[in-house]
Amino acid sequence: MSELTRETLVLNMGPQHPATHGVLRVMLELEGEVIMGAKPVIGYLHTGFEKEMETRTYHQNIVFPPRIEYLATFIEEQAYVLAVEKLLGISAPPRATMIRLILAELSRIASHLVYLGTGAMDLNVSSLLMYCFRDREEILDIFEMVSGQRMMHGYFRIGGLQWDVPDGFAERVRTFIKTFPSRLDEFETLLTDNLIWRERTEGVAVLSAEDALRYGCTGPLLRGSGVSYDVRKAFPYGGYDEFTFDVPVGEAGDAFDRYRVRMEEMRQSLRILQQALDRLPDGPVLIDDRKVALPPRGELVRSMEAVIHQFKLVSEGIHPPAGEVYAAVESPRGEKGYYIVSDGSNRPWRVRVRAASFNNLQALPVMLAHGSVADVVVAIASIDIVLGDVDR
Amino acid sequence: MTDLVDTLAAQLGAGVVEQTRFRDERTLVVDRAHLGPALDAAFGVGFTVLTDLTAVDRHPGVPRFEVVYLLTSMVPPARLRLKVRVADGETVLSATGRWPGANWLEREVYDLFGIRFDGHPDLTRILLPDDWEGYPLRKDFALVEEPVQFIGHTPKVPSQIIPKSKQP
Numbered sequence: 354m355s356e357l358t359r360e361t362l363v364l365n366m367g368p369q370h371p372a373t374h375g376v377l378r379v380m381l382e383l384e385g386e387v388i389m390g391a392k393p394v395i396g397y398l399h400t401g402f403e404k405e406m407e408t409r410t411y412h413q414n415i416v417f418p419p420r421i422e423y424l425a426t427f428i429e430e431q432a433y434v435l436a437v438e439k440l441l442g443i444s445a446p447p448r449a450t451m452i453r454l455i456l457a458e459l460s461r462i463a464s465h466l467v468y469l470g471t472g473a474m475d476l477n478v479s480s481l482l483m484y485c486f487r488d489r490e491e492i493l494d495i496f497e498m499v500s501g502q503r504m505m506h507g508y509f510r511i512g513g514l515q516w517d518v519p520d521g522f523a524e525r526v527r528t529f530i531k532t533f534p535s536r537l538d539e540f541e542t543l544l545t546d547n548l549i550w551r552e553r554t555e556g557v558a559v560l561s562a563e564d565a566l567r568y569g570c571t572g573p574l575l576r577g578s579g580v581s582y583d584v585r586k587a588f589p590y591g592g593y594d595e596f597t598f599d600v601p602v603g604e605a606g607d608a609f610d611r612y613r614v615r616m617e618e619m620r621q622s623l624r625i626l627q628q629a630l631d632r633l634p635d636g637p638v639l640i641d642d643r644k645v646a647l648p649p650r651g652e653l654v655r656s657m658e659a660v661i662h663q664f665k666l667v668s669e670g671i672h673p674p675a676g677e678v679y680a681a682v683e684s685p686r687g688e689k690g691y692y693i694v695s696d697g698s699n700r701p702w703r704v705r706v707r708a709a710s711f712n713n714l715q716a717l718p719v720m721l722a723h724g725s726v727a728d729v730v731v732a733i734a735s736i737d738i739v740l741g742d743v744d745r
Numbered sequence: 746m747t748d749l750v751d752t753l754a755a756q757l758g759a760g761v762v763e764q765t766r767f768r769d770e771r772t773l774v775v776d777r778a779h780l781g782p783a784l785d786a787a788f789g790v791g792f793t794v795l796t797d798l799t800a801v802d803r804h805p806g807v808p809r810f811e812v813v814y815l816l817t818s819m820v821p822p823a824r825l826r827l828k829v830r831v832a833d834g835e836t837v838l839s840a841t842g843r844w845p846g847a848n849w850l851e852r853e854v855y856d857l858f859g860i861r862f863d864g865h866p867d868l869t870r871i872l873l874p875d876d877w878e879g880y881p882l883r884k885d886f887a888l889v890e891e892p893v894q895f896i897g898h899t900p901k902v903p904s905q906i907i908p909k910s911k912q913p
Binding site: 395396399401403404405408439440442566567568569570571580582587588676677678679681688690692694702703705707711712715716744745 | 793795813844846857874881882
């Protein structure tokens with residue numbers, strides 16, 4: 354072969370590209386159709402959340418987490434409040450913990466539905482996007498019913514929840530649990546044995562277990578490669594140790610295995626939801642510690658003390674002891690952790706968001722190496738990145 | 746079951762400057778010269794996954810920065826926070842040799858804190874534009890509003906955005 358034909362071509366994909374699921378730029382080095390190297394360029398959505406969070410009180414910061422990972426909003430809020438609660442050495446009442454868990458599992462399903470819909474649309478199965486968003490909308494309706502917002506809820510509080518769930522919440526979730534399995538079966542009929550889907554995903558974007566661990570990948574990406582690591586099992590939080598559920602793992606570590614893992618995870622989430630609804634306890638949803646949580650509205654007109662507490666909490670906030678904690682949850686994309694350093698003042702000294710998508714995206718060049726250009730969109734979709742989470 | 750962190754601390758001996766336990770989380774602070782062997786030893790006892798790598802600015806404390814490694818052992822489940830304290834201008838040994846995943850994490854620390862890593866293959870800015878000046882997560886980097894040329898827009902003074910106590 355002459356030197357001329359061996360020349361490689363650098364192809365720029367993104368940052369504005371419909372298949373990058375956000376603002377991601379990938380520089381591809383091509384030899385014909387074959388990818389010789391890939392370099393993701395990130396930072397287009399960097400908004401400086403970590404710096405912002407240093408300037409606000411612990412309560413004010415609750416609004417940031419759902420904006421970082423906007424597809425799994427409640428899981429993100431859960432991660433942040435769990436970290437602050439760990440720092441304070443308190444825990445939320447059992448009812449609040451259980452409601453958080455229910456909302457987190459619903460968030461997981463909602464997020465996986467976005468993966469499924471957009472991932473399939475990248476391969477031209479455009480009808481699936483409509484089906485997935487129809488079902489996701491049902492979950493978002495439940496969220497709106499609970500918190501008043503479809504996405505940026507700000508519903509979790511340090512030490513509990515903003516208010517109790519409205520009447521009819523449990524029935525609504527039960528209805529969803531009943532109808533959703535048949536919908537999942539429909540999706541699987543469309544995809545799992547579909548020849549085109551299998552040929553485009555099987556053996557594509559392969560990541561070995563060894564590489565996945567070396568790159569710090571977590572979530573369905575790691576489990577698709579055969580490593581059974583789930584934060585809910587390894588480092589149980591928020592009551593997950595009391596539930597029976599399986600952690601699905603793949604074998605080949607390709608895009609198809611990740612798809613299968615996520616489909617099974619949705620079924621497992623339904624299992625957890627069923628158990629959680631069956632044992633949803635009664636009781637308060639906010640901790641009864643006036644140094645941490647706001648007093649109930651009714652007390653304000655009767656008690657001067659309550660007014661003082663309210664004023665102190667709103668104007669100054671809480672003062673956790675000096676120290677540092679890391680609290681992690683299993684988000685739909687992997688391990689999402691908040692590392693909070695406190696100096697004893699009412700604002701965090703440092704908040705570090707351990708973003709699953711950041712580490713997962715880093716393994717993209719490994720997955721793409723020696724693959725074909727057409728598989729780039731499959732690989733990006735199978736990582737299921739949220740660029741807000743990557744860039745923070 | 747023996748505690749992995751205790752085993753590691755015993756192995757490192759004098760390399761460990763400080764040990765803390767807060768809310769059941771273990772932190773080992775190691776000497777900057779012992780960082781490489783400490784990471785190797787941590788890998789050896791079972792902390793095989795680098796979950797996170799970040800930094801904390803202790804300004805005006807001395808030494809100024811802490812580089813924090815969050816290591817995870819999957820079986821048995823255990824976590825370890827390993828820290829190394831560095832002054833402004835000092836470099837840290839890169840962990841990219843052992844964990845390729847440290848590449849972007851170290852670039853992010855460099856980008857936002859200005860801490861340089863020895864032996865890093867491509868230490869460039871990752872989140873911010875290449876021509877950005879300063880390191881935003883340093884405590885003396887004031888948070889100010891960028892001037893926007895809208896009619897009727899009055900830019901806020903920094904004190905309205907960032908509390909007085911945190912201004913340099």
